[in-house]
Amino acid sequence: MDKKHHYFLLSNDIAAENADTKSMAIKGREKFQKQGFNTFILTRNYNPSLHQNMDNYHLNDEQVINMYDYIQSTTHVNKEPNYLRFSSLFDKHKYKINGIDNNHSMIEYHGKNVAKVNFMPLTYGEMGIVSYYDNFNHITSRDFYDYRGFKSKTEYLHMDGKVGHELYYNLDGQVVLEINHMNIDGTVYPTMYQLTKFNGTRHRFRTENEMFAFIMDDICDNYKGSVVMNDCKELNEAVDLVKNTNLKFKY
Template sequence: MSKKFLFVNENIFTFNSGTEFSAMNRIKLFKQNNVDAKIVTRNYNPSLHQEIQKYGIADDDIINMYDYFQGEMGPKKHHEYLRYSNLVDKHEYKINGVDNNKSYIEKLGQRVAKVSIFPLTVGEIGNVDYYDNFGNVSSRDVFDYRGFKSKTIYMHPDGNVGHELVLNKAGDPVMEITHMNIGEQLMPTMYKLLNYKGKTFRFNTEDELYTFFLNEISDKDTVIINDRPSLTVSVGEVKATKHKYQIMHNEHTEDPAQAGNPKAKLFDNLTPLFDNYQNSYEGVITPTEAQRNDLAKRYPKMNFYSIFDAAIFEMHKPASDVTNHEITYMGRVFRDKNVAELISIIPAVKQTIPDVHLTMMGYFESAQFKNELDEIIKQLDVVDNVSMIDYKTGQDKQNVLEKTRVLVQSSKGEGLSMALIEGLAYGIPEVAYDVNYGPNEIIDNDKNGSLIESGDLGKFASQVIDILDNDEKHKQQSEHAIEKADKFSADNVMKQWNQFFETI
């Protein structure tokens, strides 16, 4: 097909949610099937081309707005090592290495700058803070992972940002960002594109600039799929193409149990789409038929499509080989994921299976929330039975899942659940609440796991015990999980996309 697809996102972060993982999964699926597609990100991120390597995303699979205006969208070709950089005239300045993470630049014994080394590199420049005569940071140079100075930030004496210059590789300013106090909050108030196609353009917000950028890279054959509700307005204002779609990754109502009620309160971030920009989008893509049907009843004039938001590309060592008592939760460790309930079932499980162990793998809402979970673990006397680890990728994640006997999920609402789908690829039996939406698309009750009424902790614990303590049942459920994985295979998910392509 002649269409070009753009998957619109804010960023690819160090710690990503299911939204970013879905977009990265989709770009791999489209690339495998020779469909022209790019992930398109808004945020300035000097680490972007480093981050995407962790997820197997190529440099030419992604277009970042700032990269585009800098004219630097390619891969890393240069390593800007501090020791060999032209940044420092070695005849006048001395480099005083403090540790592997930072060095000071000194002249005649006076400290004039601090160089922070780019994370996960050896000796490559990250940020350079320049000091005034009073020791205050007067400006900061920000280096891109690809080895060039990408931005200069000018500071007020109180440490607040005054304005920023975004630079191309030659060091020429391509954008100026002005900051001012709005009430008591310092905020960017103007984005100025400098000499872009011979003209200067001014924008009040980054989202307005993003709309301009999307228009620049789109034409009538472009299909924009917006992953982020926060970018609904930016995409809705694009005029270069009419083919614009919002893809849902979560339930749409604040109370997931009320998702089928047309009068239930929507999440606030969805009100721009459904209240103001219905006519700007050709449709909405949901990961389940159930959500599509519920939204179609609520908004009968809109077009809705159902496509799974994750595909399985390969199967792994089946969990039927696992003989330990390891339970795993994989995902965001946030309050809205209800993860404290997973910890609370462990004492009951421990009574029957003393060596049960729960691994919670993900990134945390905050240090405070992690501390709260630690306190719950101590209070319940399960310190030896629960571990909390950062989110893993690649082989590190595979090592965790290959040792998992049961995958658990306690959220009160979902879009589909990439974690549960991934569990199928390892043949892992799963236990989750039967909520809107997704778990009942993935788990066939008593076949490849158990669906539990939301909040029934006793039933949740007993089902986990039943799988952990019964090798024959675990083997049967693992085999069913492997069979169920075919539903979400790359081939089957691509069939859904091909049916969607026919409607464009």
Template sequence: MSKKFLFVNENIFTFNSGTEFSAMNRIKLFKQNNVDAKIVTRNFNPSLHQEIKKYGIDDDDIINMYDYFQGEMGPKKHHEYLRYSNLVDKHEYKIDGVDNNKSYIEKLGQRVAKVSIFPLTVGEIGNVDYYDNFGNVASRDVFDYRGFKSKEIYMHPDGQIGHELVFNKAGQPVMEITHMNIGDQVLPTMFKLLNYKGNIYRFNTEDELYSFFLNEISDKDTVIINDRPSLTAAVGNVNNTKHKYQIMHNEHTEDASQAGNPNAKLFDNLNPLFDNYQNSYAGVITPTQAQSNDLQKRYPKMNFYSIFDSAILEIHNPVANVTNHEITYMGRIFRDKNVAELISIIPAVKQTIPDVHLTMMGYFESAQFKNELEEIIKQLNVQDSVSMIDYKTGKDKQNVLEKTRVLVQSSKGEGLSMALIEGLQYGIPEVAYDVNYGPNEIIDDDKNGYLVESGDLGKFASRVIDVLGNDEKHQQFSNHAIEKADKFSAENVMKQWNQFFETI
């Protein structure tokens, strides 16, 4: 196929949502099938090439906008160790190592800078904060994981950012970013490319720069698939290709139960797409046919396509005879995921299954929300029966799932649910609310799990008990889960993509 695909996103984070996981899953699927594709990210991220390694993404699978203008898109080739760096003239300055995470630089007994070691490295430079005569941070050097100074940040006396310079590996500035007061906030107001192809270019916003960048790496055979509604305008303003698609990962209405109602309120972040940029996009890709059908009724002039937003790339043989009573929630631990209800069913389950244990694995909306959940756990007196752990990857996540007897989900709305799909590949029976759109695509009620009417906590608890306490039923459900996994296999999801390719 002559087309090349760009999966547009903001970033690959330390803690990612299903949106980023979907894009990373897709890039692996396309590579397996020899389809030319890249993840394309907007945000400045000195840790990017460190983060992607955790998820099995190669350096040449991704193009970052700042990397591109810095002319540095390759892998790590250099380790910039503080002790051996030219940053410090050892004849004039003393390095005072505090611990493994930071050192101070001193001259004649006066502290002039603090060096923060790059996370998950030994002695490599991360940030360097330079102090003025009053001990305030006057400027900061930001080093890339790959071992070069990537940015200088100059501070106002109150600590807010005033000006930034972005550098290439040779130490030449390639971009200026100006910050000014907008209302009561200091925000970036100009992005200037310096000597880019012999010219200077000015942009008012990062998204305007991003549109320019996407035009630079696109041509008429480029297919742009935008994963982030926040980037709808930036992609919509790209004019070098007409092949632009918005991919959706979630339900589209604030009340998921009203998703089929053409007058139901959309999530605000979708308004730009449907109100302002309909004509800029060739179509919208949804994870389920049901959502495509609902949106088609609402927007009859738009093209909608249905492609699962996650493929099972490998099957893990279920651990034989999972006899513990471990249930697991995996995903964002946010209010909109309704996770407090999972905690609230534990006392009822304990009455029949005294040693039941719920593990909630994910990253938290906020420290405050984590505290609220911990307070609920205390009030219900289930401290020994509920654990909340950070999101795991690789072998650590596999260890959790292999010990899981039931995977649970209590969200009121979904686009598909990558977590439930991932559960299938481990043969884990699942219990979830029967909501728009994903759970009923994944769970066949009373075959590989149970679908429960949204909000029916008593029924949810009884269904969990039914699977936990019945070894024969658990084995039957587990077998059906493995069978169901075929629906989301790499081969079947790629068939959906190939059908989509034929429409381009």
């Protein structure tokens, strides 16, 4: 192994587990780093609590790269708590906040519930998911807030409550990724992933792994002498598609 290389250990996610229960990627990074190798954890899944979970394992932004963070240009963002009580999302002169419990509050307008705010796990009143209701009390859309305090994504729902369309934002609120869902044989699946203006160009993918491979190629271009290492079978397809790496390993 060459210490001039950059080693990327792949993982689906960094889950909210007990800090004593470390994933193979976390353990691997620690071992590689102790031997003097430049090592990063590269995760695929969208997780608005990712950086909260990273804190549990004492990981920082220099050690972990997430695909959605990379797409949204939010890999290095300081946390600024977004408390519902102090948020400008709802005009307090028009809307009433009804605290239900430590997990969520309802937003009322003229005596009618128009939204539900679920708080970020393990926080006190920080916005996590805001669900919006129509006149028939059906949820029509949901806004997801990142643990660090910004709105990260919006889901638009079908009448049956299943996701139809997703929008992902950068810090300026511009859409940088769209995901379309379609009903196939009675089951709704994501069928198109579209980067709206990645490096000035629009890109479309059929699967999340195809997009992950594309992002890994872009990352490897920025870290010369890249080595990709994977022990998650769900990510093998993405590893097979990666081109801009010196070496790649699957276990």
